[in-house]
Amino acid sequence: MxxxxxxxxxxxxxxxxxxxxxxxxxxxxxxxxxxxxxxxxxxxxxxxxxxxxxxxxxxxxxxxxxxxxxxxxxxxxxxxxxxxxxxxxxxxxxxxxxxxxxxxxxxxxxxxxxxxxxxxxxxxxxxxxxxxxxxxLDDGAPRQADVDRLFGGGAPGAPAATAPQVGGHMPKGLTPESAGLVERELRRAGEASASECAELTGLSRVSARRYLEFFVQEGKAEVRLRYGTAGRPERRYRLTDRN
The missing domain is CATH 3.40.50.2300 (Response regulator)
Structure with missing residues (x-):
């Protein structure tokens, strides 16, 4: 590498x-x-x-x-x-x-x-x-969790943090790698909209929102509505405490 x-x-x-x-x-x-x-x-x-x-x-x-x-x-x-x-x-x-x-x-x-x-x-x-x-790798001195991600593994018996699943498989069009990327950036941000998540990950806004809504469906994330002066309220996502 x-x-x-x-x-x-x-x-x-x-x-x-x-x-x-x-x-x-x-x-x-x-x-x-x-x-x-x-x-x-x-x-x-x-x-x-x-x-x-x-x-x-x-x-x-x-x-x-x-x-x-x-x-x-x-x-x-x-x-x-x-x-x-x-x-x-x-x-x-x-x-x-x-x-x-x-x-x-x-x-x-x-x-x-x-x-x-x-x-x-x-x-x-x-x-x-x-x-x-x-x-x-550029950050230097990776932690064990970082090394596990690089080598595609995790702790024995533990689900991979980068590969959330539904019923044993990802919904069509979603991939474990991108799901892991969205999850990591959302964790770093604390809370983000689909547009902000798209900017953080490099995914399209539509793709970012699909992953975020997938996390909500799985109970990995929750949504807060932020109301502005006009238009629809903004959906803002954050990971649940158990994640």
């Missing part, structure tokens, strides 16, 4: 997209550039080009396909991990769903693995989670 402020581009996290399909790469570029705090610094069509671009552009993160015309994305990941290579993270985005490839990605240190096809919210939530991991 790389750390730091993302180098240039005003502290934005620098992303290199690696996919042999030009149109797919363009879609990924548009999706990434809609997420606050991220910027695309280049694209690569082959494994060899990915290695050269990683060395020249020094991105923080690769969006890396497995199926490339020369080297596989897994081999690109291996070579990047060898001594002397650029310090860069990789998020695998691929149609490959066999167990061997997933294991190789895990062993190679990929920060996440997205199976094509996927929706925009899936990528956004993974990028949000990656940004949060970088923030935790």
């Amino acid at each position: 790389t750390s730091g402020n993302g180098g240039e581009d005003g502290g934005a996290i620098r992303v290199l997209i690696v996919d042999d399909d030009f149109m797919v790469a363009q879609v990924h570029r548009r999706l990434v550039e809609r997420v606050p705090g991220f910027t695309v610094v280049g694209e690569a069509r082959t494994g060899a080009e990915a290695l050269r671009s990683a060395a020249e552009l020094r991105p923080d993160l690769l969006l890396l396909d497995v199926y490339l015309p020369d080297l596989s994305g897994i081999e690109v990941l291996r070579r990047l991990r060898r001594g002397g290579g650029p310090d860069v993270d990789a998020l695998i985005i691929t149609a490959a769903r066999d167990v061997a490839t997933v294991r190789q990605a895990l062993h190679g240190g990929a920060v996440h693995y997205i199976i094509k096809p996927f929706d925009a919210e899936t990528l956004r939530s993974r990028l949000d989670g990656y940004r949060e991991m970088r923030r935790v």
Whole structure:
């Protein structure tokens, strides 16, 4: 996991997209550039080009396909991990769903693995989670709870704070990573409206409100109405005491 402020581009996290399909790469570029705090610094069509671009552009993160015309994305990941290579993270985005490839990605240190096809919210939530991991590392001396979040675990027998659920599954369109992000920012703020939560998390206002209302439904949060001089009262959310 790389750390730091993302180098240039005003502290934005620098992303290199690696996919042999030009149109797919363009879609990924548009999706990434809609997420606050991220910027695309280049694209690569082959494994060899990915290695050269990683060395020249020094991105923080690769969006890396497995199926490339020369080297596989897994081999690109291996070579990047060898001594002397650029310090860069990789998020695998691929149609490959066999167990061997997933294991190789895990062993190679990929920060996440997205199976094509996927929706925009899936990528956004993974990028949000990656940004949060970088923030935790940049803060220095992480606590055990921070380390548990980085490694996707928690205390034995305890529910993960980053993955609230309903009946064993999240409602359609919601993800554990984004739910965890909203929960953490709401806890820090103490109380927030959907608009304020959207600004804190980088999610859209509609998405932020869906997560907040989900928390209310689960009893994790409660709503207070704040009345102004005109118009509808503002819904303000805070986590319940038992959280």
